[in-house]
Amino acid sequence: MENLFEYTFVVRSLLGALFASITAGLAGTYIVSKRLVFLSGGVTHASFGGIGLGYYLGINPVVGAAVFGLGSALGMEYMSARGKMREDSAIGILWALGMAVGIIFIYLTPGYAPNLMSYLFGSILTVTDGDLIALGIIAAVLIIYNAMFYRTLLYISFDENYARTFTRHVDLFRYISVGLTGLAIVLNIRMAGVIMILALLTIPANIVMLFTRRYLRIIVLSTVVSFAGISAGFAISWFTNLPTGATIVAVLVLFWLVARAIRSLQKSSNMKKLRKDNR
Amino acid sequence: MSILFTIDSVTAGYEEKIVLRDVTMAVEENDFIGIIGPNGGGKTTLLKVILGLLKPLSGKIDFTSGDLKLNQIGYMPQVAQGDTLFPVTVEDVVLSGMMHDKGAMGRMGRIEKRRAAEVIEELGLSPLAHQALNELSGGQLQRVYLARAVSGSPRLLLLDEPATFVDASFEADFYERLKVLNNRMTIMMVSHDVGTISAWVKSFVCVNGTVFYHPHSKITDEDLRMYGCPIQLVTHGDVPHVVLHKHD
Numbered sequence A: 001m002e003n004l005f006e007y008t009f010v011v012r013s014l015l016g017a018l019f020a021s022i023t024a025g026l027a028g029t030y031i032v033s034k035r036l037v038f039l040s041g042g043v044t045h046a047s048f049g050g051i052g053l054g055y056y057l058g059i060n061p062v063v064g065a066a067v068f069g070l071g072s073a074l075g076m077e078y079m080s081a082r083g084k085m086r087e088d089s090a091i092g093i094l095w096a097l098g099m100a101v102g103i104i105f106i107y108l109t110p111g112y113a114p115n116l117m118s119y120l121f122g123s124i125l126t127v128t129d130g131d132l133i134a135l136g137i138i139a140a141v142l143i144i145y146n147a148m149f150y151r152t153l154l155y156i157s158f159d160e161n162y163a164r165t166f167t168r169h170v171d172l173f174r175y176i177s178v179g180l181t182g183l184a185i186v187l188n189i190r191m192a193g194v195i196m197i198l199a200l201l202t203i204p205a206n207i208v209m210l211f212t213r214r215y216l217r218i219i220v221l222s223t224v225v226s227f228a229g230i231s232a233g234f235a236i237s238w239f240t241n242l243p244t245g246a247t248i249v250a251v252l253v254l255f256w257l258v259a260r261a262i263r264s265l266q267k268s269s270n271m272k273k274l275r276k277d278n279r
Numbered sequence B: 001m002s003i004l005f006t007i008d009s010v011t012a013g014y015e016e017k018i019v020l021r022d023v024t025m026a027v028e029e030n031d032f033i034g035i036i037g038p039n040g041g042g043k044t045t046l047l048k049v050i051l052g053l054l055k056p057l058s059g060k061i062d063f064t065s066g067d068l069k070l071n072q073i074g075y076m077p078q079v080a081q082g083d084t085l086f087p088v089t090v091e092d093v094v095l096s097g098m099m100h101d102k103g104a105m106g107r108m109g110r111i112e113k114r115r116a117a118e119v120i121e122e123l124g125l126s127p128l129a130h131q132a133l134n135e136l137s138g139g140q141l142q143r144v145y146l147a148r149a150v151s152g153s154p155r156l157l158l159l160d161e162p163a164t165f166v167d168a169s170f171e172a173d174f175y176e177r178l179k180v181l182n183n184r185m186t187i188m189m190v191s192h193d194v195g196t197i198s199a200w201v202k203s204f205v206c207v208n209g210t211v212f213y214h215p216h217s218k219i220t221d222e223d224l225r226m227y228g229c230p231i232q233l234v235t236h237g238d239v240p241h242v243v244l245h246k247h248d
Helices: A002-034 A037-057 A063-079 A087-108 A116-121 A130-148 A150-158 A169-185 A195-209 A216-242 A244-279 B044-052 B092-096 B111-120 B139-149 B168-182 B223-228
Strands: B002-011 B019-026 B032-034 B060-062 B073-074 B157-158 B184-192 B204-208 B208-214
Touching: A002 A130, A002 A169, A002 A195, A002 A216, A037 A063, A037 A087, A037 A116, A037 A169, A037 A195, A037 A244, A063 A087, A063 A130, A063 A169, A063 B223, A116 A244, A130 A150, A130 A169, A150 A169, A150 B092, A169 A195, A195 A216, A195 A244, A216 A244, A216 B157, B019 B044, B019 B060, B019 B184, B032 B044, B044 B073, B044 B157, B044 B184, B073 B139, B092 B111, B092 B139, B139 B157, B139 B168, B168 B184, B168 B223
Parallel strands: B032 B184, B032 B204, B073 B157, B157 B184
Antiparallel strands: B002 B019, B002 B060, B204 B208
C-alpha cells in the first residue's frame, strides 16, 4: 500500500513539474523578455487577496486567486496602455493591497487556516487533482496559443508600434497574453507559493538567455531547465522535508550561478583565442 | 511621371489638438521626398495617416490613382522605438517586414527566409543574420530596420528620422543605399537635417500644420521663409549655394 502511495505521489509530482515547466517556459520567456517581472510580482501578491477571500467564503482559494490574478493583470495592462499611471507605483500599491486583503480575510475567518503556509511557500503535498488539471489546461492553452500565433506574438512583444502596421489586433493579443500569463502564475501558487513563484518563472529564462537570444530556443530550453530544477527541488524536499517552493528556488539559483560561471569561462576563453589569433 | 497616391484635404490630430490641417498633395511614383519642418509640425503624424495608423478627422488618403495597397508600404519608425535587449535575431526582425501579407497565424517558410536573406545580403548584413540586436552597432541596427521596411518589397517606403542615432560616417552610406532602393520604390523620409539630405532627395515637403511641396532638391532659406517653415538651413562643407528662380 505504501508503495502505491509513493508511486502516485511520484507520478503526480512529475506531472506537476512538467506542467509548471511548460508555463515557466512560455509565460516565463514572455515575462522576462518583455521586462514584466515586477508586474508579475504584483499579480502574484495581489492574488493572495483572492486566497484570503476564498478562505473567508469557504470556496476553493485557488479560484479566488485566479479571479484576483486575472483581474489585476488585465487591470494593470489596461491602465498602463492608457498611460494613466506611474506603473511601478501602481504595482507596488496593488502588491501590498493584495497581501493586506488576504491577511484581513484570513484573520476574519473563524478557526485556524490550515494550509496557509503552503500558499505562501508552496507544497506539492497539498496539490489536489483539480489543481493539477487546471495547471495542465493552462499549459496546453499556452502551447496552442503560442504555436498558432508564434510570429504575431513575437513581433508584438518586440515592437508593438511596428506590429500595428500589419495587424489591427495588437491590443487584443496583448490582453490575451497578459491574461494567460496572470492565470499561469496563479495556478502555480499551490506548488511554488506566492513568494517563490516569481523565481520559478524568471530564473530559467534568464539562465537560457545567457547562452542564446533566439526566442523559440529560449522557450524550449527554459522549459527543460525548469523541469530539471523543479524535479530536483521536489526530490530534495521529499527526502529532507524542506518546503518545496524554497527548495526549488534554491536549486534554480544554484543552476543560475553555475550557468554564469560557465558563461564567463566561455567568454574569457574566447578572448584568449582572439588574442592568440591577433598575435 | 504618374501619381502613386494623393492626400485629399486631410485634417488629422489627437484627442487634444489638431496637428495637420487641410493637407492636399500628390505623390509621384519614384519620387524621393524629404519631409522637413519644425518639431510638432506634424511630420510623423503625416506618415501615420498614410500608413492608416491614424484615421484622419476629415479628408482621405486616396490610393486609387496608383493602385497602391496598404501592404505595399514599408515603414521604418524612429530607431529608438524597438527594444534592442529583446531576444530576437536580425533574421527574425527582417522577416517581420513580410507579415503584411499574412494573417495572425502566418508562418515564415523557405520562400520568406530566402527573401530575407536577399535583403540582408543587399544591405551588407549577411554575417550578422543570426546575431541578436544587442550585439549590433547603431549603424548596423539602422540597416536592420531598413531591411525590415523593404523586405516586403514595398512600392512606397516611409522613413522617420532614420539617421538620428548614427554617426555622420554611416549616414552617407545609408543614403547611398536609399538611392539604390529609390530605383524601385517611392521614398518619403522625415529628417531634421535639410542640409545633408538635400544631396540625396529629389524634392522637399515642408510640414508645419499644413504642407508645402517643393519640387526640387535645392531649397533656400528664402523658400523656407516663404513656406512659413521655421527651420534653419544648414549646409555642410563646400556645398555650392544655389539660388533658384522664384516660383510663379
